[in-house]
Amino acid sequence: MPSSESGAPDEILLVGGGHSHVIVLRELGLRPLAGARLTLVSSAARTPYSGMLPGYVAGHYDFDQVHIDLPRLAAFAGARFVADEVIGIDRGARLAHCRSGRSLSWDLLSINVGSTPRIDLGAEGRAHVVPVKPISGFNQRWLALLQRARLLAAAGDVAARPLTIAVVGGGAAGVELLLSMQYRLRQEFAQLRADPERLHWHLLTRDRDILPTHSRPVRQHFRRVLKARGVRLHLAAAVDDAGAGWLQWQGTDGAERLAADELVWVTRAGGAAWLRDSGLAVDDDGFLRVGETLQVAGETHIFAAGDCASMIDHPREKAGVFAVRMGEPLAGNLRRAVAGRALVAHRPQRRWLALISTGDRYAVASRGAFSTAGHWVWHWKDWIDRRFMRLFADLPGGSA
């Protein structure tokens, strides 16, 4: 462990302002860590809270309500905030190299940079799709789409052409995002007295059903909702090519093509390319392999948490809830590492509660075989999410 023999403070570098690191920063702000200098480097100064993202798209929350102000949180924790993107690390020299050209040194490194949707297309196809991550990039495209839809709606229904939106990815994020976008755009059309039926929706998934990790009743519930909302569902449709205004997949009768104005990509995620190139232990999806102490396999000075980490003995779905739950044990182990004490194991829960909304302030709760649904579930989720965000808005003794 790096407890400095020289007496100089240890440099702790947090890479990425994800769900685990925001908890770490809050913890270290509440109980400052003596003998360590803390730096947070993150590509975004405002980090989104994933649970509220569909609600933001649906128009239930504004930008500030769903983002955590990282410089302010870092200041609370006594940490230096650096707005930059890490593009590689040198384990020998203990340096993190950033896109701007600067390098940051560390004695202890912790990585919480999330994941990126895997886009199995050539470079040309990739240029025409809108990946949901990074969220900041998605948000810009979403705001542009909103504007485009408003102009189309304002142009009137006579001789106006439809707007077709295709979402690729049938997991909870894809389904929820489609329903939220649809709810919002239909509202915009209705306000401008345009016919919302001019908005056409398609959901494509390579699997045989949507929400494959959820129970049958949950899958049936969402299939019913999608049907009632006029969403065309394409199952077993692995998209393998795309261009300006179209996408293609191999169906049972050969290649099938769909014309779409917007192609949103929300598929299974992988780890960032630089993690794979780092020489650190990664799994087949490019995620860092971590043990129960959240140290990267074979490393004593490097920790990882959230989507970018795969717990070797406890494989779990990629979900913000696990990233959040790793925050406290990670803060504890960083503290122990600085003090030269033994680290403690973290064992994530086996089952977790997913609250998946349908855009219209209605949600489905899903946990293993249990499920329930209603507007009350959405209000419950809203209460949980707002309470989480208050942890960072109402910092003890802090300025608002």
Ligand SMILES: Cc1cc2nc3c(=O)[nH]c(=O)nc-3n(C[C@H](O)[C@H](O)[C@H](O)COP(=O)(O)OP(=O)(O)OC[C@H]3O[C@@H](n4cnc5c(N)ncnc54)[C@H](O)[C@@H]3O)c2cc1C
């Ligand atoms: C539409 C949608 C809805 C979702 N809804 C839910 C939900 O309701 N519940 C749930 O549990 N999960 C949900 N998820 C999944 C959830 O988003 C992820 O599991 C969660 O965001 C993972 O958190 P994280 O902390 O690992 O990473 P992230 O939240 O992705 O945070 C990563 C941070 O690191 C920064 N960063 C990235 N790369 C670098 C770099 N190279 N250098 C420096 N900084 C970097 C980013 O700017 C960001 O601040 C949803 C996902 C989507 C797409």
